[in-house]
Amino acid sequence: MNHADAHDLLAPLSLDALDGEVRGELEAHVAVCAQCQRELDDLREVATALGTTSLAAPEGLWERIAARLDERPAPIEPPPLVFAREGHPPSARALVRVRRALAAVSLVAAAAVVALAVGLAHESARVGSLTSALASAQRGAVATALATPGHRVVTLTSSSGEGLATFVMLPDGRGYLVRDALAPLAAGRTYQLWGIVAGRPVSIGVMGRAPRSVTFTLADATPSALGITVEPRGGSLTPATTMVASGAV
Amino acid sequence: MEDLAEASDAQLVTHVARYSQAALAEVYRRHGGAVFGLASRVLNSRAEAEDVTQEVFLRLWNAPERFDPTRGSLRAYLMTMAHGRAVDAVRSLSAARRREAADATRSFAPAPDVAQRAWDAVVSEQVAAALAALPEAERRAIELAYFEGHTYVEVARILDEPEGTIKSRIRSGMRRMRGELERRGVQGAEL
Numbered sequence: 555m556n557h558a559d560a561h562d563l564l565a566p567l568s569l570d571a572l573d574g575e576v577r578g579e580l581e582a583h584v585a586v587c588a589q590c591q592r593e594l595d596d597l598r599e600v601a602t603a604l605g606t607t608s609l610a611a612p613e614g615l616w617e618r619i620a621a622r623l624d625e626r627p628a629p630i631e632p633p634p635l636v637f638a639r640e641g642h643p644p645s646a647r648a649l650v651r652v653r654r655a656l657a658a659v660s661l662v663a664a665a666a667v668v669a670l671a672v673g674l675a676h677e678s679a680r681v682g683s684l685t686s687a688l689a690s691a692q693r694g695a696v697a698t699a700l701a702t703p704g705h706r707v708v709t710l711t712s713s714s715g716e717g718l719a720t721f722v723m724l725p726d727g728r729g730y731l732v733r734d735a736l737a738p739l740a741a742g743r744t745y746q747l748w749g750i751v752a753g754r755p756v757s758i759g760v761m762g763r764a765p766r767s768v769t770f771t772l773a774d775a776t777p778s779a780l781g782i783t784v785e786p787r788g789g790s791l792t793p794a795t796t797m798v799a800s801g802a803v
Numbered sequence: 804m805e806d807l808a809e810a811s812d813a814q815l816v817t818h819v820a821r822y823s824q825a826a827l828a829e830v831y832r833r834h835g836g837a838v839f840g841l842a843s844r845v846l847n848s849r850a851e852a853e854d855v856t857q858e859v860f861l862r863l864w865n866a867p868e869r870f871d872p873t874r875g876s877l878r879a880y881l882m883t884m885a886h887g888r889a890v891d892a893v894r895s896l897s898a899a900r901r902r903e904a905a906d907a908t909r910s911f912a913p914a915p916d917v918a919q920r921a922w923d924a925v926v927s928e929q930v931a932a933a934l935a936a937l938p939e940a941e942r943r944a945i946e947l948a949y950f951e952g953h954t955y956v957e958v959a960r961i962l963d964e965p966e967g968t969i970k971s972r973i974r975s976g977m978r979r980m981r982g983e984l985e986r987r988g989v990q991g992a993e994l
């Protein structure tokens with residue numbers, strides 16, 4: 555379908571008033587024509603206004619939706635933002651596993667309370683298109699970070715020494731993924747980034763199955779090392795046995 | 804996590820992408836009523852409108868990356884999905900079954916997001932006024948398509964007019980609607 559014919563049909567399409575072949579052809583054109591896409595997006599907003607009522611959803615409907623979310627494999631909240639758990643330290647075994655995994659890194663055992671506030675702007679392949687709009691801003695941020703005095707470049711390597719991920723960290727606690735060579739994971743798995751703070755692994759956040767842009771902010775604490783593990787989707791509270799990549803800060 | 808009630812729609816979706824049920828609940832609080840309202844208007848059936856509403860929110864849960872904030876509002880994304888599904892359902896139902904399915908869709912429990920509902924009430928008032936300002940022929944074509952789920956070809960048959968005429972009536976009607984809504988201060992970004 556050419557642009558003129560397509561453009562002619564955008565208003566009916568915005569009302570879902572097309573079907574069959576015509577609809578398929580039109581949608582194929584819209585997918586590759588920025589002008590038609592913009593026009594259709596605009597018309598959809600008008601249609602949305604047209605369909606707006608002040609009805610409330612029926613009582614109990616949310617509960618039925620929520621119940622179906624539970625059919626999914628163990629939805630897990632993102633890792634906690636603050637670790638301040640005197641008396642609830644990570645289990646000794648978890649710590650040992652991390653020590654082993656990060657043997658190259660000097661870990662300071664300490665029982666100090668650690669508070670690490672983390673804000674992950676973009677962390678998951680699930681937010682791929684959400685972050686696409688921000689991707690260029692992200693590249694700009696990375697470039698700016700690399701030009702900022704006092705920045706540190708942290709390279710995380712596999713046990714065989716292969717460079718798998720490079721972060722740039724700023725003195726104010728912000729950090730960005732500069733590049734990575736992490737293979738995309740199977741569905742249901744995610745990469746998770748850890749900081750070793752006062753000898754303890756602290757979750758910085760999940761990075762998704764195929765990390766692209768990762769931004770984080772560390773408040774009040776500077777990790778001595780970063781590590782990446784593979785975890786079940788949603789992330790874990792304590793790291794998996796094996797770090798796929800780690801590096802001293 | 805920051806206060807979800809303060810988060811933008813786009814921020815909420817990034818939380819949904821991280822499997823935050825609380826974020827999905829907040830999206831529902833803001834938009835569940837409108838999604839259900841549109842579905843029940845098209846389907847004329849509370850049970851089927853509930854099914855569509857469930858599908859829409861489960862879809863957002865399962866594929867949040869489908870929402871592209873650079874292309875429009877989350878409200879429009881959800882409403883577009885709801886309308887598409889409602890229309891598919893309507894086209895698969897026989898006319899008799901549709902009449903049969905027409906049960907009460909008027910008295911529902913209040914939605915938690917009062918401010919959103921108040922705004923929606925303003926929008927729907929303005930939309931009614933904007934619709935009323937359209938030439939009768941344009942309004943009729945748009946209503947038959949959007950609310951009754953007819954294709955524009957079917958609308959042409961119902962109104963006994965050439966397809967091309969209906970197509971251009973829908974086009975000019977939608978353009979006029981957009982102008983009317985903008986004039987009345989209802990714009991896409993505010994929905």
Ligand SMILES: [Zn+2]
Nearest residue numbers: 557560587590
């Ligand atoms: Zn085009």
